Amino acid sequence: MSEAPSPASVPARAPATRGAAGRAPGPLAWLVRNPRRVMPAVVVQALVTALVLAVVTPLTGFEATVEANIAPLSHYTGVTPSERNDFDPALSALLDANPAMQRRVRAKALWMQTPMIVGESYAMLLALEGADQADFLARIGNRLVAGTLPAPGSDGAVVPADVARARGLALGSRFGRLVDPEDVTPGRFTVVGLVEGPARVGLVDLAYATVPDFVLARIESFQVVYARPGRKAQSDAYLHAATNAEGKKAFKVWDEAYWRARTKKMLENLPTLVNAVVGAVTAIVGLVVVLLHLIAFQARSDEFALLLALGRTRRSLAARLAAESGLAAAVALALGLALGYGFLAVWEAQVLRPRAILLRFFDPYALALSAALPLASAAAGALVLAARLRRMDPVTILQRRNA
Amino acid sequence: MSEAPVLSARALSLVYGDGARRTTAVEALDLDVARGEFVGLVGPSGSGKSSLLFLLAGLRRPTTGRVLLLGRPLDAAPDRNAALRRRHVGFVFQEPFLVPWLSLRENALVHATGPGAAARVEDLARRVGVAHLLDERPHRVSGGERQRAGLLRALANDPDLVLADEPTAFLDHPTGHAVMDVLRACVGRAALVVVTHDPEMLAGAHRVLHLRDGRLEATTAAGSPPATAAGA
Incomplete structure (x- = not known):
């Protein structure tokens, strides 16, 4: 049986220091390098964002038309x-x-x-x-x-x-x-x-x-x-x-004041109706987006098991996942708004303007409702993935792959 | 006065399941591994080699006993050992587990903790012959090259302890030997514990521990037949 070498027999090494060097690529790199995994969730969110914007903006535009009439x-x-x-x-x-x-x-x-x-x-x-x-x-x-x-x-x-x-x-x-x-x-x-x-x-x-x-x-x-x-x-x-x-x-x-109050009364049920419809759409599509996030997460389970085994904390990985789903939501929101406003511009020129229907193009209410899906999906996705990460046992995954 | 062991395990055991399904993966094991020491772990399938490795890394909660890394007891809760593991332990797995969307360089630095890691990876890559592949993605290199990239990742933080779980299992013999040569050459002052089915891969080991049914059955020098008496 050979002897273990004494500490003096091996070369000394430089003391390790902590720092930022050598960090793994960030969430943007994940998005750019994995389009096939990311795009389904981004496309679904972008299309629904565009749809909500295109439907809600003309509804609130009705108010703009009435405003013009009482101007x-x-x-x-x-x-x-x-x-x-x-x-x-x-x-x-x-x-x-x-x-x-x-x-x-x-x-x-x-x-x-x-x-x-x-x-x-x-x-x-x-x-x-x-x-x-x-x-x-x-x-x-x-x-x-x-x-x-x-x-x-x-x-x-x-x-x-x-x-x-x-x-x-x-x-x-x-x-x-x-x-x-x-x-x-x-x-x-x-x-x-x-x-x-x-x-x-x-x-x-x-x-x-x-x-x-x-x-x-x-x-x-x-x-x-x-x-x-x-x-x-x-x-x-x-x-x-x-x-x-x-x-x-x-x-x-x-x-x-009279006409404004009358208009308000006339339209008072509209926000409730619109909120309910958009809320339901957001909940259903949000669920789909969360499922897409889960599928993408499942496909990366080896990666997260490895990182946990190597000493990354669950909190840092959860933050990383939140940043990724947040970034995907931001891309989806930007894409959705571009699509929605593009559609509205054409629709206004071709359909609304000839009918003397006014459009409040950048309506804060419509914008807020359009942003609801990406924001809610990002938040729900981050929570669900964090919960999934919390339950993940890296050893089981690594051993299963090795078996 | 001699230096404290890098790794110590005392009365370490791991039991899975209850009742009839109760399985003892590791039983009452004591072990010390010194700095610079190369220890092999061999035994038949299911003898508890990998379970022991995960226990030693603080990735499994032991049923009894405790593990000390650099004299510091590991917490029973695996997550609380994350920082210690990241800084002081390097892993080499049977399957290299490279993140497919990262280059070999990014994989090697995926858990880097210090500013010296990048330079260390460059240097190691030259020594193991994958320097020209550092910007490639894992799917574009061979199995042996992927395993070498796994070595770079294990050594990127200049760890005090390197744990290798069947690092040559998926490789042909010449490539396996080459990987082991690289591992032995690059590990430096770190303690090295290698689990393997293949005793040939343990050439140069200071000790080889034989496990059976979770128990340490014998300790030998590399290449020697196992002795009957247990000891660590």
């Missing part, structure tokens, strides 16, 4: 008398007593429907006297891009260009319930002008809308109230608070 109300306030059809002298005096009012003009309010992907949207048609029409357009920032303003007493209508396009109307086209019984606009109008600008509102002539024999004459009176510069809130507050001789509210005030 003119930041420049004026509409007022109708409460519980009556017309402004009597007392109510007119009450309007004139508004200290924040600059000017008021007589009007009638009508609506033009435009088709949406689901349901319809409504743009306002204001009936104003000829002298007030150009001033109104200037105040709300719209401009006449084709045709003329309605001649006094004529059935002419100036229509927002995008609404006209969506309705298939051109200069000379006719619309209204007397032309199409399904039309919500009472009477009959001929398009004589097209306007463009930030506010989706059209104009018709007040004299025509008040012809006694015409149904329009029975539409309740409407006043357009312009506030003094910087005093619109005060003016609106006065109109809301004003009471008639019986102590009741004197006016129904059609201001921005």
Whole structure:
């Protein structure tokens, strides 16, 4: 039996020091070098991210369309008398007593429907006297891009260009319930002008809308109230608070706040519905993604058993796996957003814009819902893989391979 | 005063299962391995050689007894020995277990702990004849070259103890001898424990331990027939 050598008989070695040198390639290298293992999870997440973005963005875009329809109300306030059809002298005096009012003009309010992907949207048609029409357009920032303003007493209508396009109307086209019984606009109008600008509102002539024999004459009176510069809130507050001789509210005030609240009420169930659908999709697809992560993990069980045997801690390997699934999720998110926005850009140009449907392209709510799947998958994947790693017995795996 | 052993095991045993399925893999084993010593472990299949190796590495929780590495007792919980194992123990497996998506160099450095590891791997690679293959992936090299890459990984941290579990089992004889020559030449001051079926691979061992049914049956010098008395 030979003797074990004494320590003095073998060469001394340099003391080992700890440091960062010689680290194994990071999560990015894993992604780049193993496309066949990584791509299934990335592709599934990217496609669902794109799908959620493409579906949710137009839904929230409905709100953007309504916002555009009520945008003119930041420049004026509409007022109708409460519980009556017309402004009597007392109510007119009450309007004139508004200290924040600059000017008021007589009007009638009508609506033009435009088709949406689901349901319809409504743009306002204001009936104003000829002298007030150009001033109104200037105040709300719209401009006449084709045709003329309605001649006094004529059935002419100036229509927002995008609404006209969506309705298939051109200069000379006719619309209204007397032309199409399904039309919500009472009477009959001929398009004589097209306007463009930030506010989706059209104009018709007040004299025509008040012809006694015409149904329009029975539409309740409407006043357009312009506030003094910087005093619109005060003016609106006065109109809301004003009471008639019986102590009741004197006016129904059609201001921005009213329409915003009404829109909110109309759409209040939409987020719940969308959240539920996206939540269910996220849960189901997230499960699939976690399963794909597990399959990839299983294929690498030798690698992790080896690293554990060599002295890497489970915590460091779990962190490594979390970084890998996080990176895969980030790639999927970027890919999904690129795909989703690419699709939306084409869809907006080809389908939505021709229908006058507005799209809030970078909608934070839609973005957040789109990001839910990659984020949830990354978190769930990291947790499940960490749990799997915790139960892994490296010796069993190494011995099985050696057997 | 002589230096403390790199590795000590006292009353070490490992029992699997319960009742009728109870199996004793290692039984009441005492062992000391000194720095620079080359110890062979031989025995028939199922004699507990690999189980003993995993116990000595702190990868298995012993049923009784304890293991000391560099005089420090290993924790019964394998995970708590990770840092000690990473820094001081090198493993050579029967199957080299190279990570397929890493190059041979990256595999060798996969658990590197110090700045000297990269240079050490370069040097070792030249000595074992795989320097030109360091940037290749494992599937592009031969079995012998993969096993040599496994040696680089085992020695990358300049370990105090190298444990080798049938390192030549999948290799033909000449390649197996070459790998063993490299292992003996490169191990330096580390203690080396090699499990093998093939006594020829233990040429140069200071001691050969014969295991049967988990018990240390005999201790011999390499090439000698086993003695009847147990001893470590």
